[in-house]
Amino acid sequence: MGRSRFKFHEEHYPYFLTHTIVDGVPLFDDPVLAEVILGSLTFIQNEFRLRLYAYVLMHNHLHMIVEGADVSEKIRKFKSYTARQIIRSLEQRNRIILLSRIKQGRVSSNPDSEYQVWQEGSYPKQVNTVKKMEAFISYLHYNPVKSGFVEKPEHWRYSSAAHYAGLEALINVTAFEG
Numbered sequence: 465m466g467r468s469r470f471k472f473h474e475e476h477y478p479y480f481l482t483h484t485i486v487d488g489v490p491l492f493d494d495p496v497l498a499e500v501i502l503g504s505l506t507f508i509q510n511e512f513r514l515r516l517y518a519y520v521l522m523h524n525h526l527h528m529i530v531e532g533a534d535v536s537e538k539i540r541k542f543k544s545y546t547a548r549q550i551i552r553s554l555e556q557r558n559r560i561i562l563l564s565r566i567k568q569g570r571v572s573s574n575p576d577s578e579y580q581v582w583q584e585g586s587y588p589k590q591v592n593t594v595k596k597m598e599a600f601i602s603y604l605h606y607n608p609v610k611s612g613f614v615e616k617p618e619h620w621r622y623s624s625a626a627h628y629a630g631l632e633a634l635i636n637v638t639a640f641e642g
Contacts, residue, residue, distance in 0.1 A: 478517055478531035479588040480600040483543060486569030486580050489562065490523035491550060496557070498622055500549045501526060504542055506635050512538045515638040517597070520604040521622035522611070527604040529591060529640075539586055547581035594642040601628070601640060 485491050492498045501521055505528070508514045514532040532538070554563050563579065570580040591597045605628070608620035617625035627633035 475533050475535065478515070478529050478591040478597065479535060480527070480529050480591055480604075481539065481586045481588055482525060482527050483586060484525040484583045486566055486571070486583055488524045489565045489569065491562065491566075491581070492521055492523050492622070494559075494562075496553055497550050500546055500553065502622070502635050504546050504549075508538060508542055509636075509638075512541075514538055516624075517638050517640045518601045518604055518624045518628070519637065520607050520620065520624070522607055527607065529597070529600055529604070535588075543582045550581050551577075551579050597640055598642055
């Protein structure tokens with residue numbers, strides 16, 4: 465599969481993004497790997513100056529809404545960095561089954577790696593109205609509820625739903641107030 469045909473056209477709008485693990489491998493069942501993502505989400509806010517409005521990290525994918533200059537390049541760096549950290553962690557902890565699965569799922573054109581963590585592309589959807597923003601935030605926060613993991617969105621540990629509910633959250637986000 466070639467590069468995504470989806471593009472970030474206008475930097476002054478937020479974008480809803482989905483990042484999926486190759487072959488649906490449930491990497492984020494592992495709290496160590498989930499922490500890699502959470503730390504990187506904090507980094508992109510502080511160092512890349514991206515506004516992160518909402519996120520949910522599920523077992524095999526990440527949804528988020530971000531806004532800022534050069535989003536495409538910054539997300540590319542985010543995915544590259546997190547992939548390296550995930551592979552390093554799996555290798556250090558001898559997680560051979562997960563390594564084998566992300567090796568089998570490799571379809572990347574990158575000859576420098578025998579593994580592929582993320583599917584190519586981010587499939588950005590521009591969020592250009594308040595109604596769309598509210599719908600996307602609701603969709604991603606209800607992802608773990610719909611999957612049957614929790615009864616309320618704010619009960620999912622790896623989500624910005626707690627932040628929106630006024631509870632203590634693992635990482636801060638830029639609250640959207642429509």
